Amino acid sequence: MPPCARRRMGRVAVSDALRLRRRPKPDWHGSTLYWGGNILMIRAYELVGRPVITIDEGAVVGETAGVIIDTASANVAALIVNATNRFEAPKAVPYALVQGIGDDAVIIENASSMADFGTLPEILDVGRPDSDIRGVRAITRTGRLLGTVADLMIDLDAGSVVAYEIRGAVGGADATDAIDAASLSLLPVELVITVGRQALITAAETAAGGSAK
DSSP states (O other), rough: OOOOHHHHHHEEEHHHHHHHHHHOOOOEEEEEEEEEEEEEEEEEETTOEEEEOOOOOOEEEEEEEEEEETTTTTEEEEEEEEEESSTSSEEEEEGGGEEOOOSOOOOSSOOGGGGEEEGGGHHHHHEEEEEHHHOOOEEETTTEEEEEEEEEEETTTTEEEEEEEEEESSSSSOOOOOOOEEEEEEEEHHHHHHOSEEEEEEESOEEEEEOOO
16 A cells, blocks of 8 residues: 555544544433534434324324334435324335424325335335334444444434434443443444344444433
8 A cells, every 4th residue: 555545544544533532422402412512313212203294284194103214324214104094004204205393293295295115115125113223232343232222313404313322231341241221322323334133333342422311
């Protein structure tokens, strides 16, 4: 490798290290999180149970039941909506069709923004419900257990996962360690290598960003 290439790589590594070291501490306000003063995040679980209202008729057409996450890109692919008719299967609202998400409601243009999951194979192919990701073990690439995924922190404006909330492990590097229910911290999404069915693999040796409340 040419010396100039090594120098460039060295500068990138140092820059990344400084950026992570200077990461601001999270600041909680109720169920939302401000990070660095300008990034608004919310736990995925906090979105559950909000009424879904259409703009064209002002009608409540369902309530949110979760989110579908594209684990490769960390984008929110869709909202899961339970229709007002309890005999109907849950519907999907592609995130691009969501007009607004507030503390009290989710707004969509009209009822046709909701679709059967069977008609959206592109979402089913890449996405996983947030409920499937909670409880997955967070393990470093060196094989050390950090804990389990307690929740996903979502930037509503960007429509993406910004961090995973990790419930920490008690003890050392043994992956059989118990989980400390009281210990919560944040793992930035850029440090996540893989979100699999049984484990989340991370490049971080510790969860960053301070404790969640």
